[in-house]
Structure formats: structure tokens, C-alpha cells
Amino acid sequence: MRDLPAGLQAALDSGATTLCWCWRIAPRNRPALGFTDHDRDLMFDGTTFEAASGFSSSELRESVGLAVDNLEVESALVSPSLTEEALAAGDFDDALVEIFRVDWTDVASRALLRRGSLGEVRRSGHAFAAEVRGLAHYLQQPQGRLFQYACDAELGDARCGIDLTSGLYRASGTVTAGLGDRLLSTVDLAAFSDGWFTRGLLTFTGGANVGRAVEVKRHQKRAGETTIELWQAPGAVIVAGDAFTLTAGCDKQHATCREKFTNSVNYRGFPHMPGNDFLASPPSG
Secondary structure, eight states, X not given: OOOOOHHHHHHHHHXXXXXXXXXXXXXXXXXXXXXXXXXXXXXXXXXXXXXXXXXXXXXXXXXXXXXXXXXXXXXXXXXXXXXHHHHHTTTTXXXXXXXXXXXXXXXXXXXXXXXXXXXXEEEETTEEEEEEEEGGGGGGSOOSOOOSSSOOSOTTSTTTOOOTTSTTTEEEEEOSEEOSSSEEEESSOTTSOTTTTTTOEEEEOSSTTTTOEEEEEEEEEETTEEEEEESSOOSSOOOTTOEEEEEOOOOOOHHHHHHTSOOGGGOOSOTTOOOHHHHHSOOOO
């Protein structure tokens, strides 16, 4: 049983048709965005909910237990704050989503009906459909340490201990030429060996993609020029003059930790753990 504010309950009991839906999307490290199917903007909790945004959702369902409750939201890309480039770049991945039922004559009369996170997003032309996953889906994620060969720490975190602000593991540069939606060339990384930034992170500090960070698939050095291939397109087109920073990459193997980072003491994997071949082998002697 859900308790509703007195004003909203009174509006429901009266049969009045002054209700609307409001959706609030809070991406990580970005201001929250608000949308409503009402014909004028609404504002509450410090968020402006844009009108005529074209949002609609499937039926809201809630089940008892730990099953993940999902619903789907559809909309047209008509808001300058919610663009195809931002969706493609992953700016809204795992964003917090809140869905409200609101009396638009008195926005204080509202109820939060669902809180979840943004899941799979499908785009088609100027429209998109997004999955909103219930918070129970976080219970399906691995927690705690994993017993495996590879290190389970993130390069540069407190468990790893590597200082990624050091000039040994960090570099800045400018794009010489954009060679595709995921490929760029630069002449600013001559001091670093081939492959040094493979599996690292490239963050744009200038240009249309400023603030976006993308993992590096391949760092290749040939004849004084360096090419960087990214795992995914950053959103906007990469062009000459775009500034970026790079942090070194790590493949989570013990040899890399020892030889590249001189950090074996903080290695968080189990390189000497016996594998399946050892477990399945017959006893010797």
C-alpha cells in the first residue's frame, strides 16, 4: 500500500484530470534533467521539467521479492539537453531515473512511483527507447573480491597505489587529424613507447567532446606519428585541434604490474593460483 500526499489523494478522489507524468534523469557527474508530458514546464526539487518532450512509458509494475522490475520509456530527441550524440557517447549510462505522478495545479501534490537506473538504450532516427531497471538489478552485480589470475583493482585507485598524475603515466596532446569516428593521430606522444597507453583512458579537454572519457583500444607508434584507436566513438566528430589527456593502460597481469609499474607489492590478483589443468591432472609418482 502506497501512502499518497493528501492533496494528490484529494485530486484522485475528485476524478479531476489535472495529473501528469514527470521524469527526472540524473547522469553521473552532470546536472539532473527533467521532462514532463504536461503542456508547460513544471519545477520542483530544484529541477525544471521540460514540457512537450514526447516522453511516454510502458506500464509500471512492482513485484514482491528480488526480481528486477523493468519498464521502457520512449521519447523523441527534441530537447537540447538530451541529444543523440550524448546518448551514443554514454553520458547517460546507468543514470538515476525517477518517475513522478504530479498534480500540475499544485506540484507539491506528487508521488514518486518508481526509482531505477537507465539500462539499454535503442536509437532510431530522432527517437529513442530506454530501459529503466529497478534498483534490485544492483544485487545481481558481483560484490567483494574475486579469486582470479588478473588483478581486480582499478589502475590508480587506493588499492593499486599508482599515481596517475605522474608524468610517467600521464600525457597531454592535441589531435593532428581525425581518421574516423574512433581513430586519431597526434605527434605529441613521441616520448612514450608503442602500446604504452593501450587499455588506458583518453579524456578530451578541448573541442566538441570536452569532458568525455573513452577507453583506448590501441596505441600505435609509427615513423614519428602516433595513432590512438578508441573502443567507442566519443559522440561528436574528432577533428584536428581537439585537446586531450591520456593515462597509461594496464592489462591486469602480474608481469605488467612488475615491469611497467614496479608495483608487484600491490598486485591484487592471484598469479600462482592453480588452474583447471592442475586440478584435473592425475597424481604423480
